[in-house]
Amino acid sequence: MTLKKAVSNRIFELCKEKNITYSALGIRSDVPHVTIHDLLVCRNEAPNLMTIKKLCDGFDITLDEFFNTAKFKDLKGQL
Secondary structure, eight states, rough: OOOHHHHHHHHHHHHHTTTOHHHHHHHHHTTOOHHHHHTTTTTTOOOOHHHHHHHHHHOOOOOOHHHHHHHHTTOOOOO
C-alpha cells in the first residue's frame, strides 16, 4: 500500500467511525472540500503534514492516533 492510499483509507475509516461527512470534516478542520476529495481519491502527490494535522483537529484526535495503525506501520517507503 502507498502512503497516499493509507491516508485515504484512514480518512474514510475515521469519517465512518466518528459519523462525520466529508463536508462536515472540511468545516471542522478548515480544510477545503476539494483538498479532502483529492486526498480521498489519491490525487495529491504526497499528503501535506499540515493538512493531516488540520484533519486530525477536525476529528479531535492527535497525529499519533491518526498514524498509529497497521496501515502506516506496514508501508514500504512508497508515496
